[in-house]
Amino acid sequence: MTMTHDEFKELVPIMALNALPAEEEEQVAAHVEFCVECSRLFGEYRSTAGDLAMAVRPVTPPADLKDRIMAQARQTAPVGTEASRSQQATPRRSGPTFARWMGVAAAAAVALVVIGFGAQQLMEQNQRVQQQEELLSAQREALDLIGSGETSVLTMNPTQDSDGVTGRVFVSSDSGRAAVLLSGLTEPSGDSIYTLWMIRDGNEEPVADFGPDRSGLAVLSVDDVKSDTTLAITLEPQPGNTSPQGPVLATAYKA
Amino acid sequence: MRTKTGKLKKRLEEPDDAGLLEGILNGDQACLSVFYDRYAGSAFGLAWKICNNRAIAEDVVQEAFMAVWQRPSSFDSSRGSAGSFLLGIVHHKAVDAIRKEESVRRREENFTSDLSDASGDEVVEAAWLALRRQSVLKALQQLSDVQREALELAYLHGLTYSEVAARLRIPLGTAKTRMRDGLIRLRGILDESAVNG
Numbered sequence: 185m186t187m188t189h190d191e192f193k194e195l196v197p198i199m200a201l202n203a204l205p206a207e208e209e210e211q212v213a214a215h216v217e218f219c220v221e222c223s224r225l226f227g228e229y230r231s232t233a234g235d236l237a238m239a240v241r242p243v244t245p246p247a248d249l250k251d252r253i254m255a256q257a258r259q260t261a262p263v264g265t266e267a268s269r270s271q272q273a274t275p276r277r278s279g280p281t282f283a284r285w286m287g288v289a290a291a292a293a294v295a296l297v298v299i300g301f302g303a304q305q306l307m308e309q310n311q312r313v314q315q316q317e318e319l320l321s322a323q324r325e326a327l328d329l330i331g332s333g334e335t336s337v338l339t340m341n342p343t344q345d346s347d348g349v350t351g352r353v354f355v356s357s358d359s360g361r362a363a364v365l366l367s368g369l370t371e372p373s374g375d376s377i378y379t380l381w382m383i384r385d386g387n388e389e390p391v392a393d394f395g396p397d398r399s400g401l402a403v404l405s406v407d408d409v410k411s412d413t414t415l416a417i418t419l420e421p422q423p424g425n426t427s428p429q430g431p432v433l434a435t436a437y438k439a
Numbered sequence: 440m441r442t443k444t445g446k447l448k449k450r451l452e453e454p455d456d457a458g459l460l461e462g463i464l465n466g467d468q469a470c471l472s473v474f475y476d477r478y479a480g481s482a483f484g485l486a487w488k489i490c491n492n493r494a495i496a497e498d499v500v501q502e503a504f505m506a507v508w509q510r511p512s513s514f515d516s517s518r519g520s521a522g523s524f525l526l527g528i529v530h531h532k533a534v535d536a537i538r539k540e541e542s543v544r545r546r547e548e549n550f551t552s553d554l555s556d557a558s559g560d561e562v563v564e565a566a567w568l569a570l571r572r573q574s575v576l577k578a579l580q581q582l583s584d585v586q587r588e589a590l591e592l593a594y595l596h597g598l599t600y601s602e603v604a605a606r607l608r609i610p611l612g613t614a615k616t617r618m619r620d621g622l623i624r625l626r627g628i629l630d631e632s633a634v635n636g
Contacts (some may be wrong), residue, residue, distance in 0.1 A: 197619045200558055202534040203600050232626040233522025236594050237530055237577040240488050242568070249483075250475055253504045257471055262510060285537040353487030 187211065189219065198223050200229030204311075216320070220335050220354070223323055225410070286360040322401045326363035328355050338436040340417065345431040349417060353436045355409050362409040366417065368438065369396035380404055382415040391415075393423040413438045456521035465512040473510055478522050479504075481568070482529045489533040489597045499536055503529040522571075534597040541548030578628040583590050 187195075192215040199212050200202050216222045327335070338350035348368035355362040364380060372395065374380065380391040396402050406415065414437050420430040459477075469477060486496035506528050507514075510596035514524045579587055593602045604612025 194615070194619065198600055199591075201590070201593045201618060201622060202531055203598065203603070203618060205599050205601060206538075228626065229501060229622055230527050231520075231523050232622055232629065233530065233594060234520075234525075234527035235575055235629055236579075236590065236622075236625065237485045237526035238481060238522065238568075238572050239579060240481065240485045240595065241572075243484035243487055245479050245483035245500060246497060248494075249500060250472070252481065253475060253501050253508075254468060256473060256501070256505055257468055257508050260505070323564045 187215070189215075192216075192219070193222055197229045200226055200233045218322070218337065218352070220327060220337065223320060223327070226320070227319075246266060247424055250394045286295065303426075312430050322365055322367075322399075322403050325363040326403045338415075338438060340364070340415070340434040340436045342434045346433045349433045350436060351417070351436075353415060353438075354407075354427050360408050360410060362406045362415075364402075364404045364406060364415060364436075366396075366402045366404075367400060369400045369402055371396060371420060377420055378402070378433075379418050379420045379430075380406070380422075380426070381416045381418065381427065381428060382406060382409070383416060384410070384412060390426060393420070407436055411438060460507075460514055460521055463508060464546075471504070474507070474521070475504060476570070478525050482525060483521065485529050486533045488595055489530065490537055496533070499529060499532045502532050506532075510594050522568075530594070550551055550625050565585070570613050574632060577628070578625055578632065581628050582621050582624055586617050586624065589614060589617035590621045 192212055195204060195208070196216065199209055199216070204212060216226050257266050260324045310403045336355050336357060338353040338355065340349075340353060342348075346368075347370070349366060350368050351364060351366035353362050353364050366378075369378065377393045378395060379393050382391050391406050392404050394402050394404060409415070414435055416428070416435045417433045418428045418430045419433060420428070456474075456477075459470045461476045463474065479500065482500045483496060485502075486499040488492060490499060503525060507525055514521060545580045579590075582590070588607070589603055592598050592606060593600065598606065600614045600618060601611055603618065604611045607614065609617075
């Protein structure tokens with residue numbers, strides 16, 4: 185069944201309460217991912233739902249829980265820190281690193297506890313929820329880059345060389361400022377680097393060389409995106425190229 | 440603990456969530472430790488309330504703190520407090536857990552309000568946290584009885600809107616309306632009380 189924007193919007197508060205059945209949540213989450221207004225509303229309602237949780241009386245957790253959490257934290261650096269960047273330096277498609285094995289071990293420990301009641305499904309769902317949250321967070325970051333006002337959304341269309349790279353471009357109708365949100369990126373090997381290009385009037389201008397975060401996401405800003413402009417992502421053999429040499433992975437056209 | 444920056448040290452001495460998350464973003468485990476001390480009781484209380492199983496609640500809380508540790512940049516201070524951010528993660532993970540196994544929850548028990556002061560182990564609650572809890576309870580009292588009941592069933596018992604409708608023997612649309620209106624009204628009241636101090 186196809187829902188309208190207003191119908192989706194009515195379900196956003198229910199999703200913020202985690203009270204939608206799985207199938208419906210999937211549909212609404214897919215809409216929220218692409219809808220600027222519903223994405224903003226979801227963030228606000230989610231925060232209010234978190235406030236609601238403050239009404240529950242605190243209960244002292246077992247003394248060793250903190251030890252377990254701190255021990256796990258010592259094994260895993262937060263995304264964005266120097267330590268995590270060294271973790272990211274390993275290509276995502278290579279063999280498992282120590283940190284990844286630790287992640288597998290931690291997941292296995294959780295699986296042992298919850299085995300017998302759908303452990304695999306639970307982990308898959310948790311992974312899906314985490315990916316969704318990361319994507320929404322990146323989208324908020326993208327929207328913050330262009331500020332408030334009327335926004336149009338373009339799709340980054342993958343080419344045959346995209347290897348899973350997709351994305352969207354949020355363009356402010358007022359300022360012409362745009363934010364590019366890319367997903368499905370992998371850590372380039374060697375000197376290779378992703379590059380965002382702006383193409384108009386037959387000229388190719390490099391906007392930024394960039395790499396993905398650990399979730400394979402990247403958010404970039406571009407100023408002055410006028411009509412009849414193409415944005416393109418390439419994988420360049422080295423940083424600093426002034427004209428594209430690598431394969432084109434995805435493009436978006438602003439009419 | 441890093442002591443290079445006097446600012447961060449001061450924040451730790453005078454607890455401030457934004458400073459703690461900034462520290463976590465920099466990989467400072469001491470900040471995670473303080474953040475845990477501050478919210479573990481609320482997180483565990485919520486997880487246990489929803490899961491009705493101590494072991495699963497512990498796992499949920501551990502996963503939630505690790506999610507904050509690994510992606511603190513997901514937090515957007517313009518959309519609420521760090522505590523609400525953490526508890527939102529706890530809730531999602533707890534609901535995911537219970538929906539996988541009917542037997543670990545109390546779906547069939549008679550519903551009574553959970554928003555009282557009379558349950559759970561005693562925990563030494565920071566004064567500011569107790570005040571905050573009181574302000575949320577006060578805001579909830581301003582909702583209509585049917586809105587509050589629908590929100591409690593959905594949020595604290597982890598029921599879907601169709602389960603809420605079945606439990607209350609009301610149409611699906613009515614359940615959705617009560618939950619939606621309740622949450623929107625709660626948001627307005629809390630925003631207003633934040634503005635008015």
